[in-house]
Amino acid sequence: MxxxxxxxxxxxxxxxxxxxxxxxxxxxxxxxxxxxxxxxxxNNYHLFQPLLYQVSTAGLEPDSIAFPLRGIFRKQKNIVFRMxxxxxxxxxxxxxxxxxxxxxxxxxxxxxxxxxNFFGNKGIEDNAIGMKSLIEAVQIRNYVVKQFEESLLLSDPELIKPKLNFVMVGGGPTGVELAGAFAELRKYIMPKDYPDLPQDLMNVYLIESGPRLLASFSEKTSHQTQHDLQALGVRVMCNTGVKEYDGQVVTLSTGEVIHSQSLLWSAGxxxxxxxxxxxxxxxxxxxxxxxxxxxxxxxxxxxxxxxxxxxxxxxxxxxxxxxxxxxxxxxxxxxxxxxxxxxEQKPMKAFYYKDLGSMATIGRNRAVAEFSNMRFSGYFAWIVWMIVHLMSLLGFRNKLVVFINWFYRYFTYERGTRIIIKRGAANIVKLRQTVGV
Amino acid sequence: MxxxxxxxxxxxxxxxxxxxxxxxxxxxxxxxxxxxxxxxxxNNYHLFQPLLYQVSTAGLEPDSIAFPLRGIFRKQKNIVFRMxxxxxxxxxxxxxxxxxxxxxxxxxxxxxxxxxNFFGNKGIEDNAIGMKSLIEAVQIRNYVVKQFEESLLLSDPELIKPKLNFVMVGGGPTGVELAGAFAELRKYIMPKDYPDLPQDLMNVYLIESGPRLLASFSEKTSHQTQHDLQALGVRVMCNTGVKEYDGQVVTLSTGEVIHSQSLLWSAGxxxxxxxxxxxxxxxxxxxxxxxxxxxxxxxxxxxxxxxxxxxxxxxxxxxxxxxxxxxxxxxxxxxxxxxxxxxEQKPMKAFYYKDLGSMATIGRNRAVAEFSNMRFSGYFAWIVWMIVHLMSLLGFRNKLVVFINWFYRYFTYERGTRIIIKRGAANIVKLRQTVGV
Missing domain, CATH: 3.50.50.60 (FAD/NAD(P)-binding domain)
Structure with missing residues (x-):
């Protein structure tokens, strides 16, 4: 039954x-x-994963990239949804x-x-943070803001650095976009919100085991991306793997170490x-x-x-x-x-993948895009990236809220959602148990 | 030191x-x-508590009623913020x-x-939900949506009712606004999202120990409020206290019982x-x-x-x-x-409270407002309520996002944020421990 x-x-x-x-x-x-x-x-929602990295860097509300599945299928009569x-x-x-x-x-x-995919490395799996779910993104946001707040309580730079070294692993679109967003936090938000923290205490690393970033793009685009990220202050390291991570020290395949309490893993x-x-x-x-x-x-x-x-x-x-x-x-x-x-007992049609092109945004006014015959970067690619992502978002409300956040951010250089939502001491035992939040 | x-x-x-x-x-x-x-x-944010009830009923994003304290004081030179x-x-x-x-x-x-304030009642304190913090509001939202999803899995109405009976305790502005918002969920959202659940399985109760709702308002306004809530389908019970609650059964001072898994406490x-x-x-x-x-x-x-x-x-x-x-x-x-x-060793000025008036919204097009010489209700009060709350929100971005959500909701009868954000099974041990989310 x-x-x-x-x-x-x-x-x-x-x-x-x-x-x-x-x-x-x-x-x-x-x-x-x-x-x-x-x-x-x-979950009861469809998640627009391509913008997840913006939630984790306080650029978008979590709700604006999630759309209730019941809302999507409200007018479809032949469907039943169950969580x-x-x-x-x-x-x-x-x-x-x-x-x-x-x-x-x-x-x-x-x-x-x-x-x-942590490729079986237990140390990394236990201590690194993935980038696949909404709750991970919200927790990264909370965690990053908390690292800054805690850094303010310290006076020894050697104790601050591990808190403000952010290491992204994986040079695909997610890693590139994440590194770009962190570099912008450093460039635009940090001096305003934390003027007491010298900017050079924060560092953003992007580590890629292969020879170049965005391996699925052309070499020219990879080169452009690396150049743009470096211009934003990201320390890009190609041909470099992560051997170990214990929550405090990242050991690279080159033997080098980075002191960091934040390893963001998007390597697979x-x-x-x-x-x-x-x-x-x-x-x-x-x-x-x-x-x-x-x-x-x-x-x-x-x-x-x-x-x-x-x-x-x-x-x-x-x-x-x-x-x-x-x-x-x-x-x-x-x-x-x-x-x-x-x-209907007719022969089925074999799948054929039509590659519509790829895009990655690097930061303000900077993106790279490749379509079948075209390849472009910079401001125009960035505009196209925004339009394509806005149009792909489900629902008018989400489109509008994301658009406003982008518009606002563009002109104010602000991030609207730098808040840490954490559990209060209230009596929510039952809720916690039931909802598992 | x-x-x-x-x-x-x-x-x-x-x-x-x-x-x-x-x-x-x-x-x-x-x-x-x-x-x-x-x-x-x-916390690192200022919370606009008057709109908390809209977060818990999926009307607003949590982020839109929270404003980072560092943002508020960015231009103030003589202040240091510490979390x-x-x-x-x-x-x-x-x-x-x-x-x-x-x-x-x-x-x-x-x-x-x-x-x-649970007034020392341990049973209520352990099982009821308060309405003071952002995380409580998010958890109420998650919990309510989850109650609906779980109700769909059941076929016996007697098992569904306790899931869809929502009991608000306390007839002050928070209780009134919450009850109105739940009644609107029932009226506008439930038939669209859960057409398989008969609407009469959901019930909203508002319980007040005193003789009337909104005790700090005039009697006329109290009467109007009760009438409006009842028209929306809320079961208002005045002169009624809550004696016991064990998470399943609410025992009232009248001896009556309500089977409910959700007691929202705003009685003090x-x-x-x-x-x-x-x-x-x-x-x-x-x-x-x-x-x-x-x-x-x-x-x-x-x-x-x-x-x-x-x-x-x-x-x-x-x-x-x-x-x-x-x-x-x-x-x-x-x-x-x-x-x-x-x-400056000058005499200080005694505090004098200037009562600017009170307002409460009941639902779509319905609110009550009392200012020194004026008292009004209905559509105009609702418009005033919206304008006053919008203007009081800190920050342009928050104002705009809240406005859009309201505007959208008004014309579509939708709630944008009916999503359940719950923890994934991912490896976020460290984050959880550190951030306490």
Whole structure:
């Protein structure tokens, strides 16, 4: 029996696990399909991850990049949303096990995304901070402001430096954008809010194990990015890995050490393994092996899309598609189409990834962008970056609030949300236990 | 020795404990005074408490009603802010003990505000939720949305009702505004987001031990308020106290019981006692007895203002002034003036409270307002309520973001921020320990 009170219909049931870019777009495309869609997510909101770094650097309210899933699907009649965490599957019975009970499916789509990958380094995993969830971003914001407040209480520069050395690991778009945002905190906010702290006590490091930043971009763009970041004061270190981190000292592959209490890790992601998926389709990177129709190997009614899916049908991407929003969105749309074809017993359409281009913002008036034939950087790229991100945000209110924050920041050089929200001593035992906040 | 690295000057030092309405206004008024101002608060932001209820009902982002204290005082040269919790005083030595070390003072002003008063009822204290801090408001929001999500998983109405019965205790402005906001959630949001849940499963109760709501307003206004709330579907119960609450069942003084997992307590506040203040100036309600100059009884250089201070020089208020923002603001300004007079060895000016009027909003297009000679309600009062609150918010960005949220909500009947931010399973041990979020 289906436990979590999901109405039974005569239509085939498509269960989608995950309300990220892949899951949401798949569900939307199924709006007029003769199916019952059941969307499960452990959160009740869709998170616009590309702007997460701005929440962690006090540039945006957390709420402005999260959109309630019920709001997105309010007008879609054939969908049921349940807040639930998946704990396993029993594929012989077509049953999904979740924290709120068992859910029967006819078609199942994993769109569970990815988690931070620490590549098995326990010391880093225990002491570094990832950049994948809203609560992580809010906590980074709280933590950074607190480091500044605590630095003011100290007079010995050698004790202050570890608090104000911020080390980003990973030279992909997230690391680059984060390093740029921290450098701007240093340049614009620190002198105003903490005039008593000499600016050279704060340092921003960006560490990349490969030979250049933004490896998926052209060499010229990588070079431009490194130059721009350095101009902002970021200490960029390529061909450098992180060997150890104990919460106080970062030991680099070069033997060098950096005293830092803040290591922000965006050096890799991995699929989130789901219990019950057979060993042979799970790859060491946590992703699930799928064919060109996003079908999980060995199944016809189980699919995986986005970060969690590894598809190797494209010679351009022998190790699978990049774990970016565009792949998830396009695969979501493709699977929606294929589900219809499959039910009509017509041949399905193989997935083809159309690369729409990549962008990364470095700071005020500075961004880099590459589209199929075009490559540009600087002010224009920055404007394009803002427009594309604003348009991609779900919901009018979020667009407007983000726009105002950007507009305000641009002219005032301020960050509006430098507040530390921490638990009071109030009587919220029950709340804490129930909500787990 | 002053530990938390506060620069020593030759000027007399005024230490202000608390960055609420009283503390902030006092500090601002001392901008051009020949003193060093040291402002201490356990948070790094000023909280606009009058709009807290809108955060807890998903109408406003938490960030939009909090303003970083460093931002407020950026242009004030004679002030030092430190994030610190006061733990005691040694008044014979003019030393304040704080979590970050000892702070010497020449003049000390307590502006520590108030906490929820459960009047010694342990059961209520353990299980009810207060409405004084930003984190409480965020947690209420999370909790309420979660109650709805969990209700969907149940099919037995008797199990759903306790989840969707929301009981507010205390018929003052906070209780009234909260009850109105919950009733609007029920009326406008619930049918859209949770069409599967019959609306009559949700109930909003407002319980007041006195004979009428808004006791500090006129009888006519009380009557109007009760009528408006009832029209919105709130079950108003006057002359009713709460005897017991165990987290599941509210036992009323009438013997009646309400099954509810959510008791929101705004039935009283009390001063926050500070260790080291002599017994004889501390009142049973937690407030500190002060004379008409806000001087703490027995001291010439220790003051208390706002909610924490009890001043009984005014026959209109034999039990001390009401614990509202206006008193704190006016006392802050008065103490600033008196500190200058005191240092110049001139006679100080006794405090006189000018009642600027009171307002409470009930819902869309409905509010009540009373000014000295005027009394009005309905649409016009609601517009005035909005304008007054917008103007009182600190900072242009906050004003704008709040305005947009209200504007958006007015036309769409939406609540933008119905998201549950909860902890992920990520590796944020260190952050959690340090920031205490």
């Amino acid at each position: 289906t436990q979590p009170n999901i109405p039974e219909t005569t239509l085939p049931r498509v269960v989608i696990v995950g309300g990220g870019f892949g899951g949401v777009n798949l569900a939307k495309q199924l709006k007029h399909a003769p199916v019952q869609v059941v969307l499960l997510d452990r 639930a965490e998946v704990t396993g599957i029993r594929s012989t019975e077509n049953i999904l096990e979740t924290g709120v009970g068992e859910v029967r499916y006819d078609y199942l789509v994993f769109a569970t995304g990815s988690n931070t 992601v991995k699929g989130v393994p789901v219990k019950g998926i057979p060993e042979e389709v799970r790859l060491p990177n946590g992703r699930i092996l799928v064919n060109e129709f996003n079908q999980v190997k060995g199944y016809t009614n189980i699919f995986a899309i986005g970060d969690i899916a590894q598809m190797t049908n494209d010679q351009r991407f022998p190790k699978g598609y990049p774990m970016v929003a565009q792949v998830a969105i396009q695969q979501g749309k493709n699977v929606a189409q294929n589900l219809r074809l499959f039910m | 002053t530990q938390p690295n506060i620069p020593e000057t030759t000027l007399p030092r005024v230490v202000i404990v608390g960055g609420g309405f009283g503390g902030v206004n006092l500090a601002k008024q001392l901008k051009h005074a020949p003193v060093q101002v040291v402002l201490l608060d356990r 610190a919790e006061v733990t005691g005083i040694r008044s014979t030595e003019n030393i304040l003990e704080t979590g970050v070390g000892e702070v010497r003072y020449d003049y000390l002003v307590f502006a520590t505000g108030s906490n929820t 506040v009390k001063g926050v006692p500070v260790k080291g203040i002599p017994e004889e100036v501390r009142l049973p309600n937690g407030r500190i007895l002060v004379n008409e100059f806000n001087q703490v009884k027995g001291y010439t250089n220790i003051f208390a203002i706002g909610d924490i201070a009890q001043m009984t020089n005014d026959q209109r208020f034999p039990k001390g002034y009401p614990m509202v923002a206006q008193v704190a603001i006016q006392q802050g300004k008065n103490v600033a003036q008196n500190l200058r007079l005191f240092m």
